[in-house]
Amino acid sequence: WDEEPFELIVSNPPYSVKWVGDGDATLINDPRFAPAGVLAPKSKADMAFIMHSLSWLAANGTAAIVCFPGIMYRGGAEQKIRKYLVDNNYVDAVIQLSGGLFFGTSIATCIMVLKKGKSDNKVMFIDASKECIKVTNNNKLTPENIDRIVDVFAKREEVAHFSHLADYAEIAENDFNLSVSTYVEPEDTREKIDIKKLNAEIAEIVAREQVLRSEIDKIIAEIEG
Template identity: 60%
Template sequence: MIINLKVHQECNTTLGTLFYRFISENFAIYIEADDDSIHYAELPDNIITPDIKDDAIKTKGYFIYPSQLFANVAARANSNESLNTDLADIFAAIENSASGYPSERDIKGLFADFDTTSNRLGNTVKDKNTRLAAVLKGVAGLYFGDAHSGDFESNHIDLFGDAYEFLISNYAANAGKSGGEFFTPQHVSKLIAQLAMHKQTRVNKIYDPACGSGSLLLQAKKHFDAHIIEDGFYGQELNHTTYNLARMNMFLHNINYDKFNIQLGDTLIAPHFDSDKPFDAIVSNPPYSVKWIGSDDPTLINDDRFAPAGVLAPKSKADFAFVLHALSYLSSRGRAAIVCFPGIFYRGGAEQKIRQYLVDNNFVETVISLAPNLFYGTTIAVTILVLSKHKTDTTTQFIDASGLFKKETNNNLLLDTHIDEIMAVFDSKANVEHFARSVPFEQVAANDYNLSVSSYVEARDTREVVDIAELNSDLKTTVARIDQLRKEIDAIVAEIEA
């Protein structure tokens, strides 16, 4: 019997990727043999030839031996006295497998934040291994479909990718203010993705200049068929740990190394992808009002991203620096949907001048105010700014969506019905009382380029309507009743005194 091992882009067999999908489903090795009962996880490591390993790395970007697969590591976890160091060796082996290949940059340092020998897991090796084994067994208990029958795809869900995002979101929810720095809730991500890709039958590529853990980019993948995003997913992230989370998130959602490009660094000072622009879709939830070098670096005013506005964003508030960066990277047919701190839409000074530049050049398509407490780490009611370079008129649309939310214990939620309502009016550009209004350029300019939604959309008066006539009648009845009670009390007092 001849066993022919070949690498394939999709995973529908008995494999196992890191924590199940990273050590199996993404690393797809098909086994063609006379005997269908032969599975890669059951093979000895020495059966893997250099050619097989080379083909696997060229296709998937990394290599995992059968003994390193999740299923095998988890099966012997409870009895493995060197589990913690074995896991560390496996992570290192996965990274090293990409050395010298095109995927090296995408894999290198991927597990730098996975310290399986840390004392945080326990004071002794036994304690560490006990905790690690419990984690492995817990993940092994999740149902990913029948591995041997190739039932992963028939589930129509991305269980491990979604579980990974679920864990990140729960960490973000309990991380205080920093939680919002690396994770955008999925319900908000869905709205942002739809805004950025509205009515586009295809986009060349999608970009997030402050990508965090990649949740906004991945929401675009979830919401649209894979073929619509032709050249992949691009992002830059300043925080090293979050940068690694984003890369893992891509692999765990079955995005191959040659279909994403996540870079580490400061987007405002050392931007990547200048040679890859323009982008047809840009999504972003940059940090709110963070400090940056701004005017302390005199060269920035000549930067292609900031020079057209004629002024830099304030050093203490980099919000508009991110906006101008995104605009610079946007294609003539694309849209950018950016979550912004609401103060930038009405403050004066440099921010007012930047708003004037955006409005005068007809880049602002829509400004949407959202409900409070939708994001982790902040209760403020943020605003979404939608930029476009292909507007057909000079009006600016304002949408007051602050009343669209479902109240939850910790954070409010945007339901699908809320998103549909926002997208319907975004598409039609219709004027809807107390909800949406398209404002002519002249009116925005006359209002000192104020882009605050409340300046153009009158809020609904939710105060109780009082019927004065009815109230007056009730008062007369009450006064009469009081007079009658006084007479009765006076009569009782008189009788007692007598």
């Protein structure tokens, strides 16, 4: 206990495990959970782990917590806890990762970065779901992938289809949804169609069809004659 509070916390808690929650009336007064005014659901302790880490964080500290993406957009108690975190300017960033990075699960996880001493009131959203390479049946983050994510995170840089810096008003407008896909528009990789060129090609096909129809009509007329 001599080292607390901690300046750096890195955590990968179990996803959506059950806990006692409001089954223990004393937990709402626990200094770890009381500030949010609500407890994480009994069936999903994810937010309890986040509040636990936050309670041990120093005033100048940073926590990076690997999370199940569902806690970023689900309603109810989890939404109220997200609102508490955003209202108090604790959420520094949310980084979406690709699936298949962790042994034993293929789900796509994300990282929530918490800070108590932020210099602004904005949240950085990074879509790093494509920052990986395929290794057998799993995905892997290369040093290059990590460098790109960390560089954009450190600079709080906006990059099209990769990162977005959202202010409080934008997050509040989205009902405190912290899902990266809400704020970072994916790149449209579909083939772009030149509608004018397509219309010209269709018109040409129709014209050729009319000529062929006319020639066929002539042949039929000769046969019948």
